[in-house]
Amino acid sequence: MASRSTQILEAAARVIARRGVRGLRVEELAAEAGVSTGLIYYHFKDRTGILRHTLEFINERAERYTAARGESGEPLSPREELDEALLLEFQDSPEVRENSTAWGELRASAVFDAALREDLARATLVWVQDVAGLLGRVRPMAPAATLAAAAERLTALLEGLSMRWLSGGLSLDHARGLVREAVDAELARLDRS
Amino acid sequence: MASRSTQILEAAARVIARRGVRGLRVEELAAEAGVSTGLIYYHFKDRTGILRHTLEFINERAERYTAARGESGEPLSPREELDEALLLEFQDSPEVRENSTAWGELRASAVFDAALREDLARATLVWVQDVAGLLGRVRPMAPAATLAAAAERLTALLEGLSMRWLSGGLSLDHARGLVREAVDAELARLDRS
DNA sequence: GTCTATAAGGAGATAGAC
DNA sequence: GTCTATCTCCTTATAGAC
Structure with a gap:
């Protein structure tokens, strides 16, 4: 059930890993996510909005794999x-x-x-x-x-x-x-x- | 006997401390050093050159205060x-x-x-x-x-x-x-x- | 060596069609 | 919700005068 927002945030995590927070270009993010730049601004308002939501997304994901450590095996x-x-x-x-x-x-x-x-x-x-x-x-x-x-x-x-x-x-x-x-x-x- | 280059590099260290490497704007550096942007490019070729020389400058300065440690006292x-x-x-x-x-x-x-x-x-x-x-x-x-x-x-x-x-x-x-x-x-x- | 002026190319953000 | 087209500003870097 990856929503459009999630899809963009996953792409943002990849782009940040490649270029850094301060190297993230909205156009590159759009290409990585397979959407237009316009859509990104529609969902996240501005560049800062993208960053804030991406960092939130990343923290949640880290909690998920940290928690998963104990459960299996x-x-x-x-x-x-x-x-x-x-x-x-x-x-x-x-x-x-x-x-x-x-x-x-x-x-x-x-x-x-x-x-x-x-x-x-x-x-x-x-x-x-x-x-x-x-x-x-x-x-x-x-x-x-x-x-x-x-x-x-x-x-x-x-x-x-x-x-x-x-x-x-x-x-x-x-x-x-x-x-x-x-x-x-x-x-x-x-x-x- | 601070040469122009040294003066610019000292300014670069201050600007980087304030804005970060990726926040460094050549124009702000020029203002901080009290010179023109043109002069900066004359001395350091390009933005990367500024950064590389600043790293070098900072390392030398660190070595100096590291060396000074032993001498006194x-x-x-x-x-x-x-x-x-x-x-x-x-x-x-x-x-x-x-x-x-x-x-x-x-x-x-x-x-x-x-x-x-x-x-x-x-x-x-x-x-x-x-x-x-x-x-x-x-x-x-x-x-x-x-x-x-x-x-x-x-x-x-x-x-x-x-x-x-x-x-x-x-x-x-x-x-x-x-x-x-x-x-x-x-x-x-x-x-x- | 140093400055001023400016070319050239990004990059963020918005408008308007669909 | 989504895209295309575009506007505008900012930044690097260079040209040319002094």
């Missing part, structure tokens, strides 16, 4: 769940790449656009708390503040590595290895505190 | 040197903020602009090796590959935290605390490998 140990949740960002599926790219673009745009900061801060907080929760299941005795700090570092590291991956300076395999070792290092640190 | 222990080198990125001086902003912009732009990727990868490598060298002086017995991986993580973490700082989601003090703890965690991991 055999039950995992807490450590395995943690690893999986973090490594989810380093897969070469178009959907993950599109989401990572858009997230990085959103983060970079927020530096110059106050309007984006609040949404981004909220989404970041949710992510950090999610990771802190997973860490807490691996080290149940660790204090909450320590878990939160470790989660902040791991998620910030993921963002940093993700940008290096997307900008071509880091292979997926290498990134995944670095993430695993970072989890090791953080867990070891939790044991000592 | 009392001699530091290897661990103190490492901490200082990493914490250098989290100061609220205009110069540091400009450098961090520009670096983040260039990283984000490189995702969509192949012309920037090579320079950026080279600059990243230099940085990683510098940090690996400092780590090696703290843990002289650690294997080079292990040091390199730790340096990759620490620098990627710095990039991630830096973006959060600049996009308003993280205070400088908090960022500095997280960096210190990350160094702890990485050093502890080096001891176990």
Whole structure:
């Protein structure tokens, strides 16, 4: 039941992955979606409207594949769940790449656009708390503040590595290895505190 | 003895800190530098040339303040040197903020602009090796590959935290605390490998 | 080396037919 | 709802005078 709007937003995610938020051209989006530029303005008012709806669309989609992680397959140990949740960002599926790219673009745009900061801060907080929760299941005795700090570092590291991956300076395999070792290092640190 | 080129590049760093790489307009740069657009094209050929030279300029400036760190004041222990080198990125001086902003912009732009990727990868490598060298002086017995991986993580973490700082989601003090703890965690991991 | 003026080509947005 | 055609502004980049 992909409506016209959805069809355009899916195309927008692809175009943003290819050109970035600030490289998105309405005409290219129209071609990608197989519609006219006029129709896009009919549905989304203006360029900013396109962007806002696309970012919303992308967040919903990310929630969907994050949730799907737990449901399928055999039950995992807490450590395995943690690893999986973090490594989810380093897969070469178009959907993950599109989401990572858009997230990085959103983060970079927020530096110059106050309007984006609040949404981004909220989404970041949710992510950090999610990771802190997973860490807490691996080290149940660790204090909450320590878990939160470790989660902040791991998620910030993921963002940093993700940008290096997307900008071509880091292979997926290498990134995944670095993430695993970072989890090791953080867990070891939790044991000592 | 600031030459005209230098004057333009300093202005470019300020404009990029304000508008981003993709928000940089040659006309605004000209106004900021107090010169004409024509002169800018005379010196830098085209928009990409401006960007490339600005990246270079920023890296040199960062190296300068990185180098200046060691010279002044009392001699530091290897661990103190490492901490200082990493914490250098989290100061609220205009110069540091400009450098961090520009670096983040260039990283984000490189995702969509192949012309920037090579320079950026080279600059990243230099940085990683510098940090690996400092780590090696703290843990002289650690294997080079292990040091390199730790340096990759620490620098990627710095990039991630830096973006959060600049996009308003993280205070400088908090960022500095997280960096210190990350160094702890990485050093502890080096001891176990 | 530096400026002024302007060509040339995007890119966002709208009008009006169907 | 959807398309075609087009208007207008903005931006890069160059030409030519000084």
